[in-house]
Amino acid sequence: xxxxxxxxxxxxxxxxxxxxxxxxxxxxxxxxxxxxxxxxxxxxxxxxxxxxxxxxxxxxxxxxxxxxxxxxxxxxxxxxxxxxxxxxxxxxxxxxxxxxxxxxxxxxxxxxxxxxxxxxxxxxxxxxxxxxxxxxxxxxxxxxxxxxxxxxxxxxxxxxxxxxxxxxxxxxxxxxxxxxxxxxxxxxxxxxxxxxxxxxxxxxxxxxxxxxxxxxxxxxxxxxxxxxxxxxxxxxxxxxxxxxxxxxxxxxxxxxxxxxxxxxxxxxxxxxxxxxxxxxxxxxxxxxxxxxxxxxxxxxxxxxxxxxxxxxxxxxxxxxxxxxxxxxxxxxxxxxxxxxxxxxxxxxxxxxxxxxxxxxxxxxxxxxxxxxxxxxxxxxxxxxxxxxxxxxxxxxxxxxxxxxxxxx
Numbered sequence: 001x002x003x004x005x006x007x008x009x010x011x012x013x014x015x016x017x018x019x020x021x022x023x024x025x026x027x028x029x030x031x032x033x034x035x036x037x038x039x040x041x042x043x044x045x046x047x048x049x050x051x052x053x054x055x056x057x058x059x060x061x062x063x064x065x066x067x068x069x070x071x072x073x074x075x076x077x078x079x080x081x082x083x084x085x086x087x088x089x090x091x092x093x094x095x096x097x098x099x100x101x102x103x104x105x106x107x108x109x110x111x112x113x114x115x116x117x118x119x120x121x122x123x124x125x126x127x128x129x130x131x132x133x134x135x136x137x138x139x140x141x142x143x144x145x146x147x148x149x150x151x152x153x154x155x156x157x158x159x160x161x162x163x164x165x166x167x168x169x170x171x172x173x174x175x176x177x178x179x180x181x182x183x184x185x186x187x188x189x190x191x192x193x194x195x196x197x198x199x200x201x202x203x204x205x206x207x208x209x210x211x212x213x214x215x216x217x218x219x220x221x222x223x224x225x226x227x228x229x230x231x232x233x234x235x236x237x238x239x240x241x242x243x244x245x246x247x248x249x250x251x252x253x254x255x256x257x258x259x260x261x262x263x264x265x266x267x268x269x270x271x272x273x274x275x276x277x278x279x280x281x282x283x284x285x286x287x288x289x290x291x292x293x294x295x296x297x298x299x300x301x302x303x304x305x306x307x308x309x310x311x312x313x314x315x316x317x318x319x320x321x322x323x324x325x326x327x328x329x330x331x332x333x334x335x336x337x338x339x340x341x342x343x344x345x346x347x348x349x350x351x352x353x354x355x356x357x358x359x360x361x362x363x364x365x366x367x368x369x370x371x372x373x374x375x376x377x378x379x380x381x382x383x384x385x386x387x388x389x390x391x392x393x394x395x396x397x398x399x400x401x402x403x404x405x406x407x408x
Contacts, residue, residue: 022089
């Protein structure tokens with residue numbers, strides 16, 4: 001099946017089986033990539049406490065995870081997901097350089113197919129970044145475990161939110177992400193797996209945002225509300241959950257190449273309610289096919305697209321009301337949060353409409369993904385920011401006003 005953007009989708013492509021021969025080389029490369037920022041952070045924080053170093057590592061990992069989510073979208077949007085059809089290497093090699101003969105043969109047989117030199121490099125760079133982020137999270141987990149053994153009984157450690165299980169959760173989560181990444185390749189871009197992989201990346205971003213704010217909520221130059229009324233905390237939680245559902249719907253649109261099922265705005269195909277078919281909403285099916293194996297109809301793609309539009313309208317209204325409620329509290333931190341939320345929503349609306357009316361350009365699609373990732377991280381961090389933390393051990397960098405997950 002050809003995607004609506006004109007790119008060939010690899011529905012008939014049969015990838016090589018899972019190859020673990022390159023796993024050691026990939027892990028070694030990930031360790032080398034992670035070592036660079038670790039050495040830099042160790043040097044920069046050499047005269048400070050271990051907590052300060054771990055806090056900086058968390059913020060750096062958060063930033064790199066954001067980049068990874070956006071680059072994952074770039075991998076998907078350039079149809080590079082099967083650029084190397086085995087996992088974790090590329091035809092058994094750590095880099096596409098060693099796989100050149102295989103890639104050349106595949107590209108010669110199908111020049112517009114899923115395997116080309118460019119797509120192979122894009123896919124492998126995505127894997128390198130993911131492995132490096134996993135290595136950094138492993139270092140964080142080890143560091144927090146070491147700090148937990150050093151702390152005095154009965155004290156809380158600022159660099160260890162929800163200890164000792166929080167960093168273990170992060171480590172298990174990133175391992176699960178690696179498994180979904182492998183399944184994305186071996187199951188030939190199965191739509192449900194691809195969407196779950198996207199959600200896993202965004203979920204990891206949210207967990208890291210909570211952890212970062214828990215460790216160091218009052219960074220220089222930032223203004224966040226110290227407290228939020230219980231009713232607004234509930235509102236914030238509902239908004240975050242609604243946003244995550246909307247991200248899933250957006251991932252479903254992109255995974256199924258349904259962006260251009262509606263090429264006009266605000267109508268779709270010149271109608272407010274065009275012909276639609278719900279078969280594309282069923283998650284257990286192959287790419288480009290309905291659950292019964294028949295090709296997915298254009299009406300099914302239209303239903304996928306319009307569901308995302310309706311979700312966008314509802315989530316925008318919900319987060320807009322949240323921003324208005326934050327603004328009306330009157331304090332500087334809450335108004336700053338409301339301004340950031342309003343700007344992020346405007347970014348999402350503009351990039352989303354641009355995807356439709358401009359024919360799904362790569363820049364607009366990446367901007368839309370980046371905006372969604374930022375919104376999730378911002379709301380998760382705000383949720384963590386608005387709950388006072390217990391007193392912390394004096395051996396670590398202070399983190400006053402920190403928060404657990406939003407709870408009453």
